[in-house]
Amino acid sequence: MKRSSKNALGLIVTTGVFIVINALAWVSPLWVDLYHRYVYNPVSRLFSHVTGAVPVSIGELMIIAGLLLLGAAPFALVIPLVKKQKKALKIAGSIYAWVLVFILGTETLDCFVLYHTTELPVKLAAYAAPEGYTAKQLVDYCGEVIEKANELSLEAPRDEQGEVMLPNLHHEAQKAFEKASGMYPELYGYVPPPKGIMNSWLMCQTDLQGIYFPFSLEGNYNTHLSPARTPCTVFHELCHVKGFIREDEATYLACVLCMESDDPAVQYSGYITAMNYLFAEAKKHASEEDIYDLRCRLSEQVAKDNYFVKEEYMKRVEEKSPVSNETASAASQKAMDTTLRANGITDGKHSYGRCVTLLLIYRYGITA
Numbered sequence: 001m002k003r004s005s006k007n008a009l010g011l012i013v014t015t016g017v018f019i020v021i022n023a024l025a026w027v028s029p030l031w032v033d034l035y036h037r038y039v040y041n042p043v044s045r046l047f048s049h050v051t052g053a054v055p056v057s058i059g060e061l062m063i064i065a066g067l068l069l070l071g072a073a074p075f076a077l078v079i080p081l082v083k084k085q086k087k088a089l090k091i092a093g094s095i096y097a098w099v100l101v102f103i104l105g106t107e108t109l110d111c112f113v114l115y116h117t118t119e120l121p122v123k124l125a126a127y128a129a130p131e132g133y134t135a136k137q138l139v140d141y142c143g144e145v146i147e148k149a150n151e152l153s154l155e156a157p158r159d160e161q162g163e164v165m166l167p168n169l170h171h172e173a174q175k176a177f178e179k180a181s182g183m184y185p186e187l188y189g190y191v192p193p194p195k196g197i198m199n200s201w202l203m204c205q206t207d208l209q210g211i212y213f214p215f216s217l218e219g220n221y222n223t224h225l226s227p228a229r230t231p232c233t234v235f236h237e238l239c240h241v242k243g244f245i246r247e248d249e250a251t252y253l254a255c256v257l258c259m260e261s262d263d264p265a266v267q268y269s270g271y272i273t274a275m276n277y278l279f280a281e282a283k284k285h286a287s288e289e290d291i292y293d294l295r296c297r298l299s300e301q302v303a304k305d306n307y308f309v310k311e312e313y314m315k316r317v318e319e320k321s322p323v324s325n326e327t328a329s330a331a332s333q334k335a336m337d338t339t340l341r342a343n344g345i346t347d348g349k350h351s352y353g354r355c356v357t358l359l360l361i362y363r364y365g366i367t368a
Contacts, residue, residue, distance in 0.1 A: 169266075192241060204317050255277075
């Protein structure tokens, strides 16, 4: 068999395998759970050791390389086609085809399949209230979280500008994940270092606090993000690396991991994030009087720390970009919503808010 024929066969067979794996994931969550714990976790730990040894985000470098490869496509494919350079065309075509297969494979094995694990609320059903939770319980817990955030805002160390000073987040993540691995076994083992994105200005425009790259198994964060939100964002992305792909589950775990930390700055981040989600849900179910009371209980310092990116920086980003922040954000949110729905998350980006149910299970079941 000719080399070109073997290459084509290899492309077809590999693509077919990934398509079948994707299809099977929709059929049975049981095998996906087994894959998550006994295949994905040990393999990802080994791979993360390699990518974690590099101080910069390999995933970001791969995206830049991919964009360059895409930009070179007219020259690499069209010119040989016009000039009838069959050998050059075959080589270039093969490279582009295998790049696409690599993307399909890593997205399948490190992302798409994991959307079909047994949902965390099902795993925690033994701790959940059979009748669900009341609006009063939601408001009460939101109030507790606000009070704790107020308290921690005074305990967290700060710099001369009044911003929260963060500890070594890799070290804190390793401690937190190990501590929680008894209840959540998938968190066990090596935790790769979180990495700041070099081009974080783009994340600012697209309203992204962090991002997980399946093809490099890295948890990345926006370096311009509020320090008070950074630890929980870092833990969220590292939970994705550990195979918790659903956004509500990664958010819940990140909040709990932070809230149970021994470091006040990390704790503070967890309580601020939990507060944001609990308050947003309380506004849908509680009375205006309850919402007003919750607002009044929030300290000025917590309100000051609870920002995404500083306004002056956001303005500078928009001034230098050909695209408005609003347009970039809308496109990013649409892409995220489409991806989630395509993987069986029927409520799309609104699924983030489902972490509230998990937080209520944590408060009234697990810690009760």
